[in-house]
Amino acid sequence: MADLDEFREMFFVECDELQEVLASGLREMEQPGFEKETVHAVFRAVHSIKGGAAAFGLSDLVKFAHRFETVLDLIRSDRMDMSAQVMALFHRCSDCLADLITSARAGGDADLGLIDGLLAELDALIETDDTIGEVIEFTPLTLDFEQALPWAAPACLQVRITPLSELYRSGNDPAALLTALRKLGSTEVRLEVDDVPPLDAWDAERPGLSWNIQILGDVAEAQVLSVFEFVEDCCVLSISTLSGETQDAPPALLDPEPRETRMPDMVMVSQPPEAEVQPAATSPRPVQSAADTSAAAPTIRVGLERVDRLMNMIGELVIKEAMLSQVIQTAGLHEAPDVVAGLDSIRQLAGEIQESVMAIRAQPLKLVFQRMHRILREAADATGKPVRLVTIGEQTEVDKTMIERLIDPLTHMIRNSVDHGLEDSVTRQRLGKPLEGVITLSAAHRSGRVQIEVSDDGGGINRTRVRQIAEERGLIAPGANLGPAEIDQLLFLPGFSSKQEVSALSGRGVGLDVVRREIMALGGRVMIQSAEGEGTTFSIALPLTLAVLEGMLIQLGDQTMVLPITAVQETLQPNRAMLHGIGEGTKLLANRGELIPIIDLCCTFGLAPCEKSAESGVLIVVETDSRRRAAFRVDAIFDQRQVVIKSLEQNYGRVPGVSAATILGDGQIALIIDPEEIVLSLSNEQGRLMAAMASNG
Amino acid sequence: MSVRILAVDDSPTIRALVSKALRAAGFEVFLAADGVEGLGCLPDADPHLIITDINMPHMDGFGLIENVRASGAYDEVPILVLTTESGSDLKARARKAGATGWIVKPFEDERLIAVIDKVLGR
Amino acid sequence: MLQSISQNLIGRSDVVAFKLADQDFCIDIGLVREIRGWTPTTTLPHAPDYVKGVINLRGSVVTVVDLSARLGFGAVQPSHRHVVIIAMHAGRVVGLLADLVSDILTIADDTLQSVPDIASNPTREFITGMITLEDGRILRKIDLAQLLPAAHGVEA
Numbered sequence: 025m026a027d028l029d030e031f032r033e034m035f036f037v038e039c040d041e042l043q044e045v046l047a048s049g050l051r052e053m054e055q056p057g058f059e060k061e062t063v064h065a066v067f068r069a070v071h072s073i074k075g076g077a078a079a080f081g082l083s084d085l086v087k088f089a090h091r092f093e094t095v096l097d098l099i100r101s102d103r104m105d106m107s108a109q110v111m112a113l114f115h116r117c118s119d120c121l122a123d124l125i126t127s128a129r130a131g132g133d134a135d136l137g138l139i140d141g142l143l144a145e146l147d148a149l150i151e152t153d154d155t156i157g158e159v160i161e162f163t164p165l166t167l168d169f170e171q172a173l174p175w176a177a178p179a180c181l182q183v184r185i186t187p188l189s190e191l192y193r194s195g196n197d198p199a200a201l202l203t204a205l206r207k208l209g210s211t212e213v214r215l216e217v218d219d220v221p222p223l224d225a226w227d228a229e230r231p232g233l234s235w236n237i238q239i240l241g242d243v244a245e246a247q248v249l250s251v252f253e254f255v256e257d258c259c260v261l262s263i264s265t266l267s268g269e270t271q272d273a274p275p276a277l278l279d280p281e282p283r284e285t286r287m288p289d290m291v292m293v294s295q296p297p298e299a300e301v302q303p304a305a306t307s308p309r310p311v312q313s314a315a316d317t318s319a320a321a322p323t324i325r326v327g328l329e330r331v332d333r334l335m336n337m338i339g340e341l342v343i344k345e346a347m348l349s350q351v352i353q354t355a356g357l358h359e360a361p362d363v364v365a366g367l368d369s370i371r372q373l374a375g376e377i378q379e380s381v382m383a384i385r386a387q388p389l390k391l392v393f394q395r396m397h398r399i400l401r402e403a404a405d406a407t408g409k410p411v412r413l414v415t416i417g418e419q420t421e422v423d424k425t426m427i428e429r430l431i432d433p434l435t436h437m438i439r440n441s442v443d444h445g446l447e448d449s450v451t452r453q454r455l456g457k458p459l460e461g462v463i464t465l466s467a468a469h470r471s472g473r474v475q476i477e478v479s480d481d482g483g484g485i486n487r488t489r490v491r492q493i494a495e496e497r498g499l500i501a502p503g504a505n506l507g508p509a510e511i512d513q514l515l516f517l518p519g520f521s522s523k524q525e526v527s528a529l530s531g532r533g534v535g536l537d538v539v540r541r542e543i544m545a546l547g548g549r550v551m552i553q554s555a556e557g558e559g560t561t562f563s564i565a566l567p568l569t570l571a572v573l574e575g576m577l578i579q580l581g582d583q584t585m586v587l588p589i590t591a592v593q594e595t596l597q598p599n600r601a602m603l604h605g606i607g608e609g610t611k612l613l614a615n616r617g618e619l620i621p622i623i624d625l626c627c628t629f630g631l632a633p634c635e636k637s638a639e640s641g642v643l644i645v646v647e648t649d650s651r652r653r654a655a656f657r658v659d660a661i662f663d664q665r666q667v668v669i670k671s672l673e674q675n676y677g678r679v680p681g682v683s684a685a686t687i688l689g690d691g692q693i694a695l696i697i698d699p700e701e702i703v704l705s706l707s708n709e710q711g712r713l714m715a716a717m718a719s720n721g
Numbered sequence: 722m723s724v725r726i727l728a729v730d731d732s733p734t735i736r737a738l739v740s741k742a743l744r745a746a747g748f749e750v751f752l753a754a755d756g757v758e759g760l761g762c763l764p765d766a767d768p769h770l771i772i773t774d775i776n777m778p779h780m781d782g783f784g785l786i787e788n789v790r791a792s793g794a795y796d797e798v799p800i801l802v803l804t805t806e807s808g809s810d811l812k813a814r815a816r817k818a819g820a821t822g823w824i825v826k827p828f829e830d831e832r833l834i835a836v837i838d839k840v841l842g843r
Numbered sequence: 844m845l846q847s848i849s850q851n852l853i854g855r856s857d858v859v860a861f862k863l864a865d866q867d868f869c870i871d872i873g874l875v876r877e878i879r880g881w882t883p884t885t886t887l888p889h890a891p892d893y894v895k896g897v898i899n900l901r902g903s904v905v906t907v908v909d910l911s912a913r914l915g916f917g918a919v920q921p922s923h924r925h926v927v928i929i930a931m932h933a934g935r936v937v938g939l940l941a942d943l944v945s946d947i948l949t950i951a952d953d954t955l956q957s958v959p960d961i962a963s964n965p966t967r968e969f970i971t972g973m974i975t976l977e978d979g980r981i982l983r984k985i986d987l988a989q990l991l992p993a994a995h996g997v998e999a
Contacts, residue, residue, distance in 0.1 A: 031741075035734040068731065068776045075774075075805050076734045078827045193790065195799040195821040200842030251839065254822030257813075340902050583886065629888035670904045672897070679887050685897065685904045693885040693899050 035076045039125050042069040046118055047394050054111060063100040070096055073121065077128070085124045088139055091146040092117045104149065113149075117142055119398060181243055182264045186234040190258035198235065204251040209241030238266070328424070331385050338378050339668040343687055345374050346665055386421035389467050389476075392430050393418040396465055399435050403442040409449065410459055411442055416466035422474050426546055426566065430476075433542045433550075437478045437562050438463060440536065445482035445560050455557070457481070470565075473548075479561035485554040487511045512552045516540045549700065567683065573669055575686070575696065576644070577662035581631035584694045586667055586686055587656070591646040591699040595661060598643045613655040615645055624657040628681055628702055648700040656699075669696065723749045724841065727768035729759040729785060730803060731777040735826075739772065739803075742830040748837075756780025760788055763795070770841055771800045772824070775811070783818045790819035799840040803828075855951050860982055861928065861941040864916035868941075869948070869974070869982040874930045878944055881925040892918055895940060900929065907938035913990065914969060932987040939985075948982075950974055955984065 049066035052058045074089035096114075098104035120142050127133060183205065187198055205211055219232040239248070245263055252261055349358075349367060357363050393415045400413045422430070446452075446461040453459060467476045487508060494500045494514045506514075515536050543550045548566035575586035596602075604612040604619065611622040622643065625631075643655045667686035672679060683698035726748045728739045736752050743750045751766035753759035755777040771789065775782035782802055789795050799821035804811060812823060824836055837843075858869035859878075884896025884907050893912035897904050907927055912918040919925070919940060927938040955972040971986040 031734055031737050034737055038732060038734050065778065068778060071776050071805075072732045075826055076732055078805060079735065079738060081827075190816070193796070194816060194819050195795075195797060196840070197797065197799070197842060200799075200840055203842040204839045254840070257816065336902050343902075631886075631888070670902075672904060680889055682888065685885075687899050687902065687904070691899050693897050693904055695885065695887070 032080060035080060036125070036129050038076060039073055042073050043118075043122055043125070044391065044394060045069040046121070047397065050111070050114055050118060051397070053106065053114075060100075063096070067093060067096040067100050070121070073125070082124075082128045084133075084136075084139070085121075085128055088117075088121065088124055088143065091143055091150070092121065095146050095149050098149070110149070113142070113145055115401065117146070119401075122398075180238050180240045180266050181245065181248060182262075182266050183237045183239065183248055184234060184260075184262045185237070185252070186260040187231065187255070188258050188260070189231060191255050192231065194254075194258065196255050196258070198233070201251060201255070202235065202237065205237055205239060205248065208247055208251070209239045209243045211240070212238045326384070328385075331381070334381050335385065338374070338381050339670070341374050342378065342666065342668050345370055346667075346688075347690070349665075382423075383421075385424050387424050387427055388419045388421050389427065389430075390418040392427055392434060393465055393467075395431060396434060396438055399438050400442065400463065403439050407442055409442060409446050409461060411446060411461040411463060413438075414462060414464045416464065417468045420467035420469060420474060422467075422566065429542070429546055433539045433564070434465070434476075434478065436536075436539050438465070441478060441480040441482070441560070441562075445480035447483050451483075474566040476564040476566065477561055478564075479559055481559045484556040484558055484560055485512055485515070485552075487556075490514055508554075512554055515552060516550075567669065573667050573686075573696065574664065575667045576664050577688075577694065578625075578642075578644070578658040579660040579662065580626050580629060580658055583629075583631060584662070584688070584692065585625075585629075586694050586696045587644065587646070587699065588696065589664060591648060593645040593647050593653075595642055595644045613643060613645070615653075615655065618653065620645070620653045620655055622655045622657055623702060625697070625702075626657075626659070646699045646703070648703050652700075652703045654699075654703045656702075667694070667696070723747065724770070724843075725749045725751065725766055725768045726770045726772060726837070727751045727753065727759060727762065727766045728772045729753045729756065729777070729782070730774040731755055732774070735774065735803070739833070742833055743837075745830070746834045746837075756782065756785035756788070759785050763789070763792075768798060770837060771795075771798060772803055772837075773800065774803050775806075775815075783814060786815070786818040786820050801836065801840065854953065855949050857947060857949050858982070858984065859928065859944060860946050860948055860980075861926070861944045863919075863941045864911045864914070866916075867945070867980045867982050868910075868985055869950075870928065870930060870939075870985045870987065872947065874932055874987055876929040876931050876936065879927045879929060879938075881921045881923055881927055881940070895921065898927070898938060900936070900938075903936065905929065905936050905938050907940055908990065910939045910941060910985075910990075930987055932991060935991055937987075937991055939990075948976075950982075958983075 046066055046069040049062050049069065052062045053066070070089050070093045074086055074093055077085040077089060095104070095110075099106060099110075104110075120139060123135070124139070185198070185201065187196075191198075202211075202213060214236040216234040216236060217232070219234065221227060221232060245265075248263055249256075252259070255261075345367075348370075352358050352363060352367065396415070397413055400411060404411045441463050442461070446463075447455070447457070449459050452461070461481060463478065463480045465476075465478055467474065469475070490511055491500075491506065491514070494511075494517070495502050499514060499517050500506065517537060540550050543564055543566075546566055548564055551563045551565075552560065553563065554560040573586070574589040576589055576592055578585055578587055598613065602614050603622075604614065612619045613622050641657050641659050642661055643657055644661070645653065645655050647653045667688070669684045670686055672682070672685050679695070681698055681702045682695045683701075684696045686694050686696055688694050724747075726743055728736060728743065728750060729752075730736050730739065731754050733754075736754070740750045740752060751762055751768060753762055756773075757779045759771070759773065760780070771785075773782045773785050777785075780788075782804075786800050786802075789798070789800065800819065802811075802815045802820045802823040803826055804815075804823055805826045815823060821840055822836060824833055857872040859872055859875050860867060860869040862868070879900075882898055884898050886896045887894055887906075890896075893909045895907040895909050897906050899905075909919050909921075921940055924943075926941050926944055928941055928944070929936060929938050931937075954974050956974070957972055958967050958970050969986055969989050970983045972984050974982040974984065976982060
């Protein structure tokens with residue numbers, strides 16, 4: 025096939041999809057009672073990879089896929105039973121196939137040593153199956169040299185063909201055959217109708233027409249045979265050479281007992297017994313209704329930049345709509361029912377368009393989760409710890425650009441969990457835990473964010489050890505008073521990666537600080553929770569891009585900023601009675617039976633002046649995702665409105681205390697505050713004081 | 722009037738390759754991804770020739786061929802089977818279903834066109 | 844307006860020449876998206892002194908860098924007379940604050956000289972080379988990749 029380059033990338037994209045089918049199919053086959061169709065789908069996936077690879081001359085891939093497919097065929101035709109070993113082999117073959125595809129894509133060579141090993145195992149299985157007979161290639165017996173005339177220089181070939189009904193039924197056309205013969209040389213054709221029965225004895229099964237063709241010229245018999253390559257078995261064909269004199273055509277042949285020149289039904293004999301059963305099973309198949317609901321819905325591929333442009337435009341639309349609302353309000357028209365109705369319907373429409381656009385770019389996390397299965401298998405092999413992965417919510421959708429960037433952090437976390445989280449089998453047994461460790465990977469949408477969790481049922485964080493390492497490395501002052509949650513947080517500090525411990529998965533020496541940075545670069549945050557003896561859970565919270573946030577616009581100095589409504593509990597004008605002070609400058613607010621810290625946001629963001637008393641301005645009581653509460657002191661509150669989130673990362677990077685930015689109706693930029701981060705960044709000292717105060721007062 | 726060919730294969734890459742070869746030779750090409758889709762677009766395509774893969778989801782090549790022949794409306798339409806196998810049992814099965822001939826993958830574009838021409842009598 | 848015509852000329856490239864801190868600089872024209880007049884920026888808290896803030900560029904939030912401060916010549920008090928050169932590199936957009944844009948020139952690549960190895964020259968890390976023009980000006984060519992922080996994250 026010529027000019028393949030433009031299709032190469034298409035083939036590799038298809039391979040990605042086929043590998044997905046293969047992986048999920050194999051996983052289904054691990055469960056008891058899997059459906060037969062799954063095996064067929066797995067076979068087809070490997071078969072299709074092979075077919076495409078053949079077109080591009082990727083012989084290593086073709087060779088491996090062919091053997092893999094042969095064994096899969098044994099399973100799907102019930103000539104071999106599934107077993108745990110076969111399943112494990114299939115997993116390894118699937119991984120090997122993935123590697124072969126990756127190296128073919130990059131244009132390099134694959135690791136033949138590994139491949140040969142797997143091929144040997146596959147071959148062993150193929151050989152033990154004695155139902156695979158040798159495929160006998162048939163050579164047609166249409167040539168009967170004994171009947172040919174004495175060998176004189178052939179001046180022409182005599183061809184006689186009597187099609188049987190099967191020839192007509194298979195869409196072959198004698199006229200087409202004659203045309204093809206004519207291309208070989210000058211021909212003289214004579215139709216014989218002697219055997220055509222009279223109309224009242226007409227039998228469609230025995231058409232009775234024969235053609236005699238004489239071909240003049242230097243024509244080889246092989247060329248004539250190739251014309252009849254598809255019809256050898258459904259006609260009576262004879263080819264002979266004439267040396268100039270005309271020869272009577274051999275007598276008409278139309279007896280039910282075919283002569284040797286006809287290709288007998290020997291084809292049936294050579295088939296393995298099972299194959300005979302198959303045709304019978306398939307012929308009475310009814311016509312399937314075209315409304316087969318399992319047929320794939322039509323899709324189109326769209327370039328990502330087009331979708332990005334669409335996203336930006338819808339963002340503009342939301343902003344303009346907000347602007348319009350404002351203008352109308354200022355003009356005093358917001359009471360008119362027509363105006364209200366009109367605005368409402370625009371708002372609703374914009375909202376629907378926005379959701380649709382977000383849905384276009386959103387993709388389920390399934391791909392990422394599938395990759396994690398393989399990562400887990402490798403980690404389990406490397407550490408020798410039996411472990412299985414449970415995935416929940418793989419249909420949860422996340423923006424496409426995020427999907428790829430999640431693979432690295434999740435890989436690190438899973439490896440980390442297997443390596444450090446899970447105890448070894450001996451310990452687990454001693455503790456009465458099931459030998460096989462479980463790592464749960466889950467994803468869900470929660471209040472405008474995507475929440476992904478990686479949790480293990482291992483021993484939890486060894487806080488004593490963590491604290492020790494932190495002190496040794498000078499990350500905390502010796503004797504510092506830290507609560508359990510604060511010790512857990514130490515794992516995220518750069519310089520914490522416990523390189524001293526020999527990790528079975530080392531090679532990268534990746535610390536959790538890198539994971540945190542990668543997640544933060546996505547605009548998200550990662551938190552850790554651990555219970556001794558029970559396990560550890562990492563939680564990742566990611567924003568949804570092009571999210572529209574309900575925000576409270578606040579004034580800080582001469583800047584306008586936005587506080588997400590979801591965090592806001594209440595706002596109040598403080599009076600002296602509610603305020604308490606401890607230490608220097610630390611202020612507390614008595615609220616709902618608790619004492620919560622007051623944080624002056626002007627101070628936090630370095631917006632002078634910072635000396636305002638807590639009595640001026642407004643206090644906003646917030647509760648973060650992690651249920652921490654605080655009161656933010658701001659100069660003033662404007663109003664509440666929907667804003668479009670614009671990422672800062674692309675152009676600048678993370679700003680502490682700020683999650684993103686938005687563009688207000690008047691074109692001004694307002695930063696969106698991240699309450700969680702601000703509250704978390706309270707110093708440990710302060711936290712301790714809070715806790716002490718709360719328990720005393 | 723151009724000659725219409727319906728090509729059925731579950732691999733988008735193969736569909737693209739076949740389509741390109743056929744269009745370059747002046748044929749009008751219709752594509753389907755499996756037997757069900759192929760049957761579905763028969764009335765619209767009204768092809769002069771059908772090329773089909775064997776292993777496809779929902780309805781495989783044999784099923785497609787059998788159904789096409791059973792419909793009675795396309796008896797004279799040649800059907801070519803695209804296959805990576807060249808075993809005789811496959812050919813027999815194809816013939817039994819009603820296939821006209823076969824082409825082995827990977828194929829040269831010229832070979833594909835030559836076989837099509839031959840079977841169509843061009 | 845600013846199309847990259849440099850591809851058509853072999854061995855030559857087009858640059859945008861601009862002035863700041865009484866010195867001349869230039870940047871590859873292929874990197875320049877547009878040139879705008881200065882508009883007030885929104886401050887980014889705790890940002891380095893050379894980050895003036897962010898502006899709204901048709902719906903995108905773009906950082907404006909005080910190039911003079913970044914190169915070590917001291918911060919600028921921008922006014923409406925200043926310009927912001929919107930440049931793009933590796934998918935990231937940034938605005939560069941400059942005094943004025945002087946012209947667009949075609950430079951033969953072989954006239955680019957490497958920066959002399961003068962000790963403690965802070966601009967060196969951001970300049971790819973120097974070009975001497977016929978009129979005596981010395982253009983310092985900006986290395987945009989170096990100027991942009993790779994991933995300006997701040998550890999919590």
